[in-house]
Structure formats: C-alpha cells, structure tokens
Amino acid sequence: MVDRSTSKNRHPRSLITGGAGFIGSHLVSFLLEKGHEVICLDNLLTGSLSNFKPLDPKPPFQFIEHDVTNYIDVDGPLDYVLHFASPASPLDYQRFPIQTLKVGALGTHRVLGVAKAKGAVFLLASTSEVYGDPLVHPQHEDYWGNVNPIGPRGVYDEAKRFAEAITTAYHRVHGVDTKIARIFNTYGPRMRLDDGRAVPTFIGQALRDESITVFGDGTQTRSFCYIDDLVEGIWRLLVSDYNEPVNLGNPQELSILELATMVKRQSGSSSSVVHKPLPVDDPKIRRPNIMRATTILGWKPNVDIEEGLKRTISYYQDQLGRHDT
Numbered sequence: 001m002v003d004r005s006t007s008k009n010r011h012p013r014s015l016i017t018g019g020a021g022f023i024g025s026h027l028v029s030f031l032l033e034k035g036h037e038v039i040c041l042d043n044l045l046t047g048s049l050s051n052f053k054p055l056d057p058k059p060p061f062q063f064i065e066h067d068v069t070n071y072i073d074v075d076g077p078l079d080y081v082l083h084f085a086s087p088a089s090p091l092d093y094q095r096f097p098i099q100t101l102k103v104g105a106l107g108t109h110r111v112l113g114v115a116k117a118k119g120a121v122f123l124l125a126s127t128s129e130v131y132g133d134p135l136v137h138p139q140h141e142d143y144w145g146n147v148n149p150i151g152p153r154g155v156y157d158e159a160k161r162f163a164e165a166i167t168t169a170y171h172r173v174h175g176v177d178t179k180i181a182r183i184f185n186t187y188g189p190r191m192r193l194d195d196g197r198a199v200p201t202f203i204g205q206a207l208r209d210e211s212i213t214v215f216g217d218g219t220q221t222r223s224f225c226y227i228d229d230l231v232e233g234i235w236r237l238l239v240s241d242y243n244e245p246v247n248l249g250n251p252q253e254l255s256i257l258e259l260a261t262m263v264k265r266q267s268g269s270s271s272s273v274v275h276k277p278l279p280v281d282d283p284k285i286r287r288p289n290i291m292r293a294t295t296i297l298g299w300k301p302n303v304d305i306e307e308g309l310k311r312t313i314s315y316y317q318d319q320l321g322r323h324d325t
Ligand code: UDP
Pocket: 089, 090, 185, 196, 197, 198, 199, 201, 202, 213, 214, 215, 216, 220, 222, 256, 278, 279, 282, 283
C-alpha cells in the first residue's frame, strides 16, 4: 500500500464529492493531515459549510459549490477521486428521492469520467443498503442482497447498486483503478442532530430529556462504526490495489432498544423510551462480515460503541451548550 503520488514531485491532489457532509468532511480533514491538496465539491443539499469551521479555507483546500450530476471541470492533475456525494440518512433520501437517484447514477457517471480523464484512483462510497433487508447474516461481500426496488428505501439502495455496477464497468472497460467501500452504519461528531438517524436522534432526545423514539419493538439490529475507524478503513482501501467491494463497519451488533438504553445511561438522561411505528422495509438485522477488510487491508475497528458514544455525546453537549447535564 503506497500513496501513489508520493513518487511525484508535488503534493497528492484529491477531489472529494460530498466533502461538506458527515463522512466527507472527516475525510477532508484526514487527507489534509496526510499532506494532500483537497478539492471539495458539494451542492450543500444535506451537507454544511459549518463542517469546515476547523479548517483554514485556503489552498491546499478548495471548496466549490457544485451539483455533481452536472458537468464537472477541474483544473490540473488529480491522484484520487472520492465520490461521497449523496443524501445518506433514510429521512434525507426519502425527502430527496430524485436527487438521491440522480447523484448515485448520473453523478457517479460524471465523477468516474473525471477519474478516467485524470488517470486518478476512484473510490465509491457504497453502502450496506445494497444488501437490503438481508437474508444472510452477517453480510459478506459475495451476498447479492434483498432489496425492494420500489420501496421507500429503493431510491438510495438502487442508486448505490447502479453506482457499483457502473464503477465496475469503468474498471473493466476503461481500466480505471476503482475501489468500492460498502459502508455500514457510521456515527460520530458532525452528524446533523436532525438527520433522523438513530444515533444523533437518540442523543438529541436524551440531552433534551425528551422521549427517545424507538421504531417498532426495537429488536431490529445494527452495528455501529465510529467515524475515525471508518476513515482509516477508507484510506487503506484507497491506497490498496484491490478493486472488489469491501465491507467497512464495526461487527459489534446491538438492538436499537439496547442503543437507546445505552445513550440514555451515558448521557445521564431522565428520558423515557416511546415506541413509534417501524418504517416500511426497515432492515431487521445488519452486521458486517469484515474478513475481507481484515485480510486485505489489515483493518479492523478500534473504538467500541461505549467509547464512541461517549465521544459523540460529549461533542453534542458542546454543540448544545449542555456540559452541565
Ligand atoms: N430508528 C429508531 N428511532 C429513530 C431513528 C431510527 O428506532 O428515531 C431505528 C430505525 O428504524 C432503524 C435503526 O434505528 O431500525 C437505524 O436507523 P438509521 O436511520 O440510523 O439507519 P438505517 O440503518 O436504518 O439506515
């Protein structure tokens, strides 16, 4: 594994789409730390410039407000292209179904075109949602999934499945050096408190002593990966010579009710748990098999859910000015 541009007589240059989003902005910080010049494209549909506050917004960092479903023009060489643009929470992609389909399909095509033209490595942010409501547990990369194409989640799932297909076609037909990260539930600082996902929603509710809204009976499971672990996995995949999809996630599986209880306890909240209807097509179980990432990338997550929640709750306490709670 080598950073391919270190052999050239300049800083590596990376383009990231969706760089103002939760995972994207952490990747921007990480790549800048690695000495990359970073160009970020984002149309700010669900991302936010406030995610860049800690950064100095001058070269080697450049932000361009742009919808990547439209033609992309980037000056100069590029070594890496990371495609992270997309609404990603169920609430967001159901609010923006057509934008979600467009960025996964047309956007991926455009961004692949840039990588091809520049001879850059391309990394697709794919998702555990390609497995849908899985009939195989834990999910390994050779499982083809169980997705309802016309259900409410289909707009995201099928967009990402198309994105994987076109990425693979660009690798086979045009020889682009492509990587596919299948990202499982990830959490940490910079998620929007109102993005509707379980972790920020529960933490926001707990810190405000509001009822914690568990959908269904809460026995459905997820496996939550802390953002720093995920970013390290993305980096290792980016600089690897591996072109097949790789699961990146934390195999520590827990029920949503367990998550709610843990958040309540860790935030010292007096909230009670209330049950709301389970959304249509909500997957019943989800846990990554990370054998491939471990074998090929030497990667495994290091931050367990207790520690990750502690860090995340502390971040939101700062955001809400609630360190007295
Ligand atoms: N969930 C919940 N209450 C909420 C938000 C989510 O019980 O306020 C549940 C949701 O139904 C799902 C799980 O938590 O079973 C994880 O949902 P999330 O939106 O975080 O991500 P998903 O894995 O479904 O994409």
